[in-house]
Amino acid sequence: xxxxxxxxxxxxxxxxxxxxxxxxxxxxxxxxxxxxxxxxxxxxxxxxxxxxxxxxxxxxxxxxxxxxxxxxxxxxxxxxxxxxxxxxxxxxxxxxxxxxxxxxxxxxxxxx
Amino acid sequence: xxxxxxxxxxxxxxxxxxxxxxxxxxxxxxxxxxxxxxxxxxxxxxxxxxxxxxxxxxxxxxxxxxxxxxxxxxxxxxxxxxxxxxxxxxxxxxxxxxxxxxxxxxxxxxxxxxxxxx
Numbered sequence: 001x002x003x004x005x006x007x008x009x010x011x012x013x014x015x016x017x018x019x020x021x022x023x024x025x026x027x028x029x030x031x032x033x034x035x036x037x038x039x040x041x042x043x044x045x046x047x048x049x050x051x052x053x054x055x056x057x058x059x060x061x062x063x064x065x066x067x068x069x070x071x072x073x074x075x076x077x078x079x080x081x082x083x084x085x086x087x088x089x090x091x092x093x094x095x096x097x098x099x100x101x102x103x104x105x106x107x108x109x110x111x112x
Numbered sequence: 113x114x115x116x117x118x119x120x121x122x123x124x125x126x127x128x129x130x131x132x133x134x135x136x137x138x139x140x141x142x143x144x145x146x147x148x149x150x151x152x153x154x155x156x157x158x159x160x161x162x163x164x165x166x167x168x169x170x171x172x173x174x175x176x177x178x179x180x181x182x183x184x185x186x187x188x189x190x191x192x193x194x195x196x197x198x199x200x201x202x203x204x205x206x207x208x209x210x211x212x213x214x215x216x217x218x219x220x221x222x223x224x225x226x227x228x229x230x
Contacts, residue, residue: 034218043118043205043221044156087155099146100207100219102156 004088009107012082018075020106022088025069031092033064034100035073037084037108044087044102047073078110114140114210118222125196126230133191133225135206141186142208146219147179150203162189196229203227 005023012018024033032051036044048055048062050071055062061074075082087105115138125131135145143164148156160181161169168181178200180192189208193200207221 036221038156041203041224041226043116043207043224046218046220049218099158099161101158102148104155 004090004103006086006088006103006106008104009109011109011111012075012078014080014110014112015077018078018082018108018110020073020075020086020088020108021070022073023070024088024090027068027090028092031090033062033068033071034089034091035060035062036087036089036100036102037082038087038105039081039084047086078108080110080112082108083110084108114138114208114212114218114220116206116208116220116222118206118225120225121223122226122228124228124230127197128195130192130194131196131227133193133204133206133227135189135191135208135222137187137208137210137220140208140210140212142189143186143211144209145183145189146207146209147181147189147191148205148207150205150224156205159191193227196227198229201227201229 032049034049035047038044047059050062064071085105085107089100117136119134145162147159149159150156158171159174162181162183164183164186170176183189203224203226205224207219209219
């Protein structure tokens with residue numbers, strides 16, 4: 001699976017949009033981009049994933065560049081409860097046995 | 113999203129005892145489950161991949177005789193830490209692959225089990 005690079009930490013004001021970048025310059029054509037987050041002392045929570053097109057769900061939006069070498073996770077209106085470590089992972093989706101490999105992630109601090 | 117549960121959420125045990133952790137997929141069938149371990153201020157590290165009806169696949173450096181994994185049904189996998197020692201104290205997290213999702217393999221995680229060995 002391709003390696004990802006994320007900033008170690010970011011701050012965001014409550015109510016503002018949080019834009020979390022991720023570089024994955026070696027991504028292959030069949031690799032998906034996944035985003036998870038982990039709130040302190042909890043298991044990771046799935047947020048969103050995409051292959052080529054931008055994606056949006058009730059939690060966030062995922063913007064993938066045309067060359068697919070980078071992506072941005074957008075939390076449109078960050079709240080204090082969005083304070084967490086956010087992981088960007090690229091992975092080939094196969095039928096079986098393909099686990100997620102976690103890097104260091106971005107520690108997002110949402111401030112009042 | 114799909115729901116994965118773990119039990120217990122925390123456990124304290126004496127050194128030398130064994131501890132069993134259960135992981136269940138509540139609203140989907142999971143042929144593949146994964147066990148991770150997380151030490152303080154570190155990222156998740158994969159321990160093993162658990163496949164229903166077959167032996168688990170362990171990552172390099174993980175002792176299969178110490179961390180026994182059983183995936184007896186499509187909704188349940190168990191991790192037993194045998195002869196636990198203080199260095200096994202950690203946050204253990206399971207995940208299950210939901211085959212219904214686009215791309216075939218979004219993983220959903222349980223809430224984790226904090227093990228403290230005295």
